[in-house]
Amino acid sequence: MTSPGRHGGVDAERLGKLITPDPETIHDYLEIRGLRVAFDGFVAVKDIDLTVTRGDLRFLIGPNGAGKTTVIDAITGLVPATGSAAFGRKELLGKPVHRIARLGVGRTFQTASVIEELDVLSNLDLAAGASRPAVSRLRARRGVPASVEEALEAIGLADERFRSAGALAHGQKQWLEIGMLLVQGARLLLLDEPVAGMSHSEREQTADLLRAISPHRVVVVVEHDMEFLRAVADSVTVLAAGEVLAQGTVAEIQNDPRVQEIYLGTPVHEGGR
Numbered sequence: 001m002t003s004p005g006r007h008g009g010v011d012a013e014r015l016g017k018l019i020t021p022d023p024e025t026i027h028d029y030l031e032i033r034g035l036r037v038a039f040d041g042f043v044a045v046k047d048i049d050l051t052v053t054r055g056d057l058r059f060l061i062g063p064n065g066a067g068k069t070t071v072i073d074a075i076t077g078l079v080p081a082t083g084s085a086a087f088g089r090k091e092l093l094g095k096p097v098h099r100i101a102r103l104g105v106g107r108t109f110q111t112a113s114v115i116e117e118l119d120v121l122s123n124l125d126l127a128a129g130a131s132r133p134a135v136s137r138l139r140a141r142r143g144v145p146a147s148v149e150e151a152l153e154a155i156g157l158a159d160e161r162f163r164s165a166g167a168l169a170h171g172q173k174q175w176l177e178i179g180m181l182l183v184q185g186a187r188l189l190l191l192d193e194p195v196a197g198m199s200h201s202e203r204e205q206t207a208d209l210l211r212a213i214s215p216h217r218v219v220v221v222v223e224h225d226m227e228f229l230r231a232v233a234d235s236v237t238v239l240a241a242g243e244v245l246a247q248g249t250v251a252e253i254q255n256d257p258r259v260q261e262i263y264l265g266t267p268v269h270e271g272g273r
């Protein structure tokens, strides 16, 4: 079984249970103001403003080197930045990576960062904070936390629970990573090229998964794949040379001449990058 949801497609009921909105977090939003990142004098991100609310599945696109990953790195504390990036009204900039994660900010990387030697269940267990010594893991499996069980079903890996993460298909690893973010309680999900290298069918299933998550979480997706964007995005922010070039609905972005120009004259609806 390689699709999210035991019977193919997202298991919306289980996913809904897993990510039922907490009334405390109903007003979650990401608010970035004047974000600036410089590497040895080279300004990769130039005074960016960005607001993303729950249920507004935002895609961040732009040519190679536009600064998309750097924005995510700055929000998650991996690179120093100035300006402001707040989530849940708490400032993230200047905090160490682990404190940002505790504030409900989770990310995936272009290359899946699951622990390949551990099985699927242990990866989810660790993410859920149920870190236990290896010896006790077998015993622990008898009492899998409900959130982990729900995540296994929602991401379609219930039957693969004892399989080592390293043996999973590419798409399954990405779904495992997303499941890990959910069980760790991430309320802001920053996904860096989640469908890169996926098959058409894996992309469709990932689209279902993100659409099911989006009403309950703030989701930002960095992606080059325009077909995937059209299938999933509610709104799009286009970065170019570290600045916000355009922002709007998919249709607005596709018809924006400035956006078409930076994609080397290729209409966005036809081009990949």
Ligand SMILES: Nc1ncnc2c1ncn2[C@@H]1O[C@H](COP(=O)(O)OP(=O)(O)OP(=O)(O)O)[C@@H](O)[C@H]1O
Pocket: 039, 044, 062, 063, 064, 065, 066, 067, 068, 069, 070, 071
């Ligand atoms: N650690 C770093 N040190 C120096 N320069 C960096 C560093 N990280 C990124 N850059 C530079 O910052 C710019 C933005 O890079 P970034 O990876 O954010 O772009 P991107 O839009 O994500 O591109 P891609 O689509 O290729 O992943 C690039 O010119 C890149 O070379």
